[in-house]
Amino acid sequence: MQKSKEIIEILNDLVEIHHDRIAGYERAVKELKNEDMDLKSRFDAMILESQHMISELANEIQVLRGTVEPGTTTQGKIYRAWAGLKAVFSGDSRHTILSNCEQAEDATQKAYSQALDSDLLPAFLRQMLINQQQTLKDSHDEIHDLRDQYA
Numbered sequence: 001m002q003k004s005k006e007i008i009e010i011l012n013d014l015v016e017i018h019h020d021r022i023a024g025y026e027r028a029v030k031e032l033k034n035e036d037m038d039l040k041s042r043f044d045a046m047i048l049e050s051q052h053m054i055s056e057l058a059n060e061i062q063v064l065r066g067t068v069e070p071g072t073t074t075q076g077k078i079y080r081a082w083a084g085l086k087a088v089f090s091g092d093s094r095h096t097i098l099s100n101c102e103q104a105e106d107a108t109q110k111a112y113s114q115a116l117d118s119d120l121l122p123a124f125l126r127q128m129l130i131n132q133q134q135t136l137k138d139s140h141d142e143i144h145d146l147r148d149q150y151a
Helices: 002-031 038-063 081-085 094-116 123-149
Strands: none
Touching (some): 002 094, 038 094, 094 123
16 A cells, blocks of 8 residues: 555656646747747647646556646655746747756656656556656757757
């Protein structure tokens, strides 16, 4: 039973990271300048990506008879950097916006690495998190490449 509680906590920390990621990209979309609206479709895709991952994580939490955390991180145990993203989208340039996004994507990668460090995860959950992390890494790399275009 204790093991299930700890697994639920790990999965909920990732749910919260995704809520933070969604909030960060929603804020970024609102603050984009007209000339940067081409980034909107990419940011919207990243929001959908996180919503899908939340759904997968929530399903597993419910199977374990846990309750899915509805909000963003405040005292999550894995990583809290996306919470800081909410305040950093006041940059004046595409490069600044994309740099902030990349830093936040780095935080997401770290959260997944820390979750995967747990010996508690059964093989099927570990594989799900590995798959999610790879998808997130692809998004990170895309943001990185875009950022480099405007350095």
